[in-house]
Amino acid sequence: MYKNLLLDDIETAIGKAIKDKKLGSMEEYTNGSLTIEKPKNPDFGDFAVNVSSLARQARIAPPMIANAIVENLKDKDYETSVVGGFINFKLSNKMLADVIQEILDKKENYGKGENVAPEKIILEYVSANPTGPFHIGHGRWAAMGSALANLLKFYGYDVFQEFYINDAGSQIQKLGRSLSIRVKQELGENVDFPQDEEERKNYYAGEYLIPVAKKFLEENQPTEDINVLSDYAKNYMENVQKELLEKFRVHFDKFYSELDLHKSGKVDVCYKKLQDSGKLYEKDGAMWFKSSEYGDDQDRVIKKADGSNTYLTADIAYHIDKLERGFDKLINIWGADHHGYVPRVKASIEALGYDPNKLEVLLGQLVNLVINGEEVRMGKRRNMVTLEELIDEVGIDATRFWMCMRNIDTTLDFDIELAKTASDENPVFYVQYAHARVCSILRNLVKEKLNTETGQKSPAPMTDEEFKKAVSTVDYKAMEKAIPTAKKLILKLEEYKSMIEASALNRTVYTVCRYVQELAGEFHSFYNSNRVITDDRELMEARVAIVYSIKTVLKNALDILAVTAPERM
RNA sequence: GUGCCUGUAGCUCAGUUGGAUAGAGCGUUUCCCUCCGAAGGAAAAGGUCGUGCGUUCGAAUCGCAUCAGGCACACCA
Numbered sequence: 001m002y003k004n005l006l007l008d009d010i011e012t013a014i015g016k017a018i019k020d021k022k023l024g025s026m027e028e029y030t031n032g033s034l035t036i037e038k039p040k041n042p043d044f045g046d047f048a049v050n051v052s053s054l055a056r057q058a059r060i061a062p063p064m065i066a067n068a069i070v071e072n073l074k075d076k077d078y079e080t081s082v083v084g085g086f087i088n089f090k091l092s093n094k095m096l097a098d099v100i101q102e103i104l105d106k107k108e109n110y111g112k113g114e115n116v117a118p119e120k121i122i123l124e125y126v127s128a129n130p131t132g133p134f135h136i137g138h139g140r141w142a143a144m145g146s147a148l149a150n151l152l153k154f155y156g157y158d159v160f161q162e163f164y165i166n167d168a169g170s171q172i173q174k175l176g177r178s179l180s181i182r183v184k185q186e187l188g189e190n191v192d193f194p195q196d197e198e199e200r201k202n203y204y205a206g207e208y209l210i211p212v213a214k215k216f217l218e219e220n221q222p223t224e225d226i227n228v229l230s231d232y233a234k235n236y237m238e239n240v241q242k243e244l245l246e247k248f249r250v251h252f253d254k255f256y257s258e259l260d261l262h263k264s265g266k267v268d269v270c271y272k273k274l275q276d277s278g279k280l281y282e283k284d285g286a287m288w289f290k291s292s293e294y295g296d297d298q299d300r301v302i303k304k305a306d307g308s309n310t311y312l313t314a315d316i317a318y319h320i321d322k323l324e325r326g327f328d329k330l331i332n333i334w335g336a337d338h339h340g341y342v343p344r345v346k347a348s349i350e351a352l353g354y355d356p357n358k359l360e361v362l363l364g365q366l367v368n369l370v371i372n373g374e375e376v377r378m379g380k381r382r383n384m385v386t387l388e389e390l391i392d393e394v395g396i397d398a399t400r401f402w403m404c405m406r407n408i409d410t411t412l413d414f415d416i417e418l419a420k421t422a423s424d425e426n427p428v429f430y431v432q433y434a435h436a437r438v439c440s441i442l443r444n445l446v447k448e449k450l451n452t453e454t455g456q457k458s459p460a461p462m463t464d465e466e467f468k469k470a471v472s473t474v475d476y477k478a479m480e481k482a483i484p485t486a487k488k489l490i491l492k493l494e495e496y497k498s499m500i501e502a503s504a505l506n507r508t509v510y511t512v513c514r515y516v517q518e519l520a521g522e523f524h525s526f527y528n529s530n531r532v533i534t535d536d537r538e539l540m541e542a543r544v545a546i547v548y549s550i551k552t553v554l555k556n557a558l559d560i561l562a563v564t565a566p567e568r569m
Numbered sequence: 570g571u572g573c574c575u576g577u578a579g580c581u582c583a584g585u586u587g588g589a590u591a592g593a594g595c596g597u598u599u600c601c602c603u604c605c606g607a608a609g610g611a612a613a614a615g616g617u618c619g620u621g622c623g624u625u626c627g628a629a630u631c632g633c634a635u636c637a638g639g640c641a642c643a644c645c646a
Contacts, residue, residue, distance in 0.1 A: 003585095037585060040592080050588055055626075062626090086589065129646070169646050258646095286644050297572075297642085304644040311646045339573050340641050365574065365639080406582075409574055411639065413581070418595090426608090427594075433608050441605050461605090502585070514583070517594080528601085528610040569608075 001497040003036040006047055006078075006089055010034060013072035014054075022068040024058035038495075045081065045088030046491055052085035096487065097479040099494045103549040104472055108556055111500045116156030122322050123149050125333035126245070127164040130237040131175045133208055134244060134387040137367050140412060141333050142387070143403035144364065146250040147509045148333075150560045155504035160327070161252045163245075164318060167234055168258040169311065175237075176230025178204040182213035183229070187222060212236050244388055248396060249562040258314055261321070267309055270317035270352075274302065279351045294347035294356075316348040323354050330359045331507065336409075339363050362507055364408045370415040394419040397563045401428040404561055405513040427517050431554070432566050434520035438551040439567040441532050442467075445544065461533050461540065470541045471548040482542035485530050489522045489546065496553050509561070516557045523550050 011031055017023045039048045051069060052062040062085030070080050070087060079090040103110045125145030128138055145161070153159045181203070184191045193205045216232055223229065238255075245252065261267060274280050279290045285305035289312075292299050302313050322330050334341070342363075346356040369385055391399050398419045405427065406412045418426060446467050449458045462470065483490070496515065503511045532543045558565045 035585070037588090040589065044589075048589085052588065052626080084589070166646060171646060284644080288644095301644045306644080308644090310644070314646095336574065336640055338641085342573095363574080410582080411575080415581090418581095429608060430594090433606085437606055437609080444605050498585085510583090514593085521593085524609055525611085527605085528607090531605065533605050569606085 001501075002047065002091065002095065002494060003498050006036050006049070007034065009073055009076065010036075010049055010069060010087070013069045013074075016072040017068045020072075022071070023054070023065060024060035026054060026058040029054070039086075039088060042488070044083065044086070045079075045090045047089040047091075048086050049089075050086050055085070091491075093480055093483050094476065096483055096490045096494075097474050097476050099490050100479065100545050100549050101474040103493060103552055104474065104545060107552060108559075110552065111496045111556060112154060113156040113501055113504065118156070118158060119328045120158045120160070120326060121152060121329040121331055122160045122162055122325070122327040123152070123331045123333075124162045124164055124322075126250075127166065128241065129166045129171055130234045130241065131171050132204060132206060132237060134241060136369055136385050136387055136390055136414065137335065139248070139387040139390060139399060140364060140367050140403045141335070142245060142248055142250045143400045144408060144509050145333050146248075147400070147404050147512070147561050148331075148507060150562060151500070151504055151509060151512065152507075154556075154560055155500055157504075160254070162322075163252045163255045165238065165255055165257045165259075167238075168262055168314065172230045172234055173226060174202055175204060175233045176226040176228075177202065179209050179213060179216070179229045179233045180224070180226060182209045183216060183222060186210075186213045186217055209233065244391075248387070248391060249400065256318070258318070261314060261318055262309075266321055267314050267317040270320055271302065271309070271313060273320075273352055274316070274348070277351050277353075289344075289348065289351070291344045291347035291351075294343070294350050296343040296347050300344050312344060312348075315345060316352075319345055319349060319359065320352060320354070323349070323358065328358065332359070332361045333408075334361055334363055336363045336365050360507070362408055365411040367403075367412045367414050370413050371417060390414075390416070397432070398426065398428045400561060401431075401513060401563050404509045407508065407510050427513070428563065429569075431516050431520045431558070432564070433569060434523050435551060435554045435558070435565045436567060436569045437527065438523070438547050438554070441547060442544075442551070445533060462544070466541075467544070470544045474545055475538065475541055478538035478542040479545075481536075481539045482546060486526060486543070486546050489526050489550070492519050492522045493549055493553055496557070512557055512560055516554065516561070519550065519554060519557075523547075 011029065011034075014023070014029045018026055018029065033053065034049050034051065036047050036049050039045055051065045054065050055062050058065055063082060066082040066085055066087050070082055073080060077092045077095055079092075081088045081090075106112075123145060125141045126134075126138055128134060134142070149159050149161050178193070181191055181193060193203045194200050212233055215236070216229070220228075220232070242255070274289060279293070280287050280302060281290065282288070286301050287303035288299045289302045290299050300312055301310050302316075303309055319330065342361045345361075346359055349359055350356040394402075394416060402414055402419050403412070419428075420426075421429075445462050446460050446464055448460045450456075451458070496519075499511060499515045503509065530543070532540065532547055534540050534543075555565045
């Protein structure tokens, strides 16, 4: 990408300038201390670098530094100008045409990272209890997680997606007890959940277990055995969750059961390792882990006084297991309510001799549901909108896009009414419309035209062969004609590469959403003031190549978000 | 009380890691279809970057303090 090319040129020029003693008292330059940016005012140029930060070392004025560097730029294909401490770059038409040629060549691979270190990443997200349907918050992790996985894969990493099923522990018993009540109700018994609020907390009183009870009785004899009931409910809910994830275009490579982890003995092994590390001690009849030695605010219980393990113990074992499976990076998406949990897991990783920096936890703020501009409290009891209800209401595309379009550390306001509207208030439709519009142009291009008034037919502007040629080989001379009106558009297409890189490295999915909106905006603007299909043959060919490139990039980006790119709407 | 996140235009949010005149979208106002999809475009108005100190050539960005909102502080999972 041109950012890197320019930076390389600048850095070698600085090296030369230092050698020639043109940079005052500056003796060495550390690569990476300058960044290429886009000027706020496009009149300055297409790219710029600010060298003012070198003034302290060089002890000369920024403009002198800039000029000294520019003098050492050689064999360049672009124009430069110096304003204050800025060096501005203006790309040549050839460089711009090269962008289009590159897209036509690489197609769906355009924007992939180059020379990416082949990291093996395990991405864990959603990881819900199998005790009920997903709520709207799970939808955010599902959409962001799967989009992030797509993004990291596209960039060039080896990504493994995993869902940790919290199917062990007391909440499963609670689920079984709750199903037991629903089953009895189905059998006509006059029973109900406790009215007392404290006692009620030992049950899942939601109505979603009613159909489960019905199904259970269709397939089984009535039973009082809580273990049988909890197993049944657990499997049922797991299947419900898995089906919904598939429907939502979220594909896990593995569902990792906490119960299996216990059964495998890995938790016990892990406990022993912790003991061997000398970081456990006994207090009040329980075994504690000295996590405070590794930056946690206090020590944590690993084995309770009753001899059972805590949730943390299993989770430590789980993370160690991930490391032992050979992953270089462990990325977890957790709700912000788990933020206090990060230091203790990192502490355990370090205590057991692994690099805690391999664990990267992305903490996500929660989702606010907004209906008609009013915030709807996601109360524990009523009004809990499930993810499935939301998807059915607003559609998969809109749900996915809205869940991904905000930075993970701001709480997301999900406005159902807005997400449903098919108008310019809704960014999803805005972007999809751009894609459909491009497709429409390309369709008209190779179709004979019918004049609705006279009934006369005129031949298609391009034959299929001509079209194929136009979207495979850029005619550089023709492109000269198209560039003056399409420059911003081409620069935006070029930006795709650096956007992908930045998004992948920063693990930010929302930047992809932003990009796609910006590109759609540039296209709509271009469309309104320029015609693609014209009598000027050369201009048409060049514009077809550009418009086709837009379609390609839009599609690529939407694929990452797993949002469809419709040809018609 | 302690820790984490957030505070930027009427609303929802960006701000390329400290740089040029702080930017988008929605909403408001005014324009643009004889012509490839008007589900679109062009333009205008709209700002004490929560507040106050500090760091330096330079701060929305870094530090301290402070105010406001959210979340978390289990031998639950």
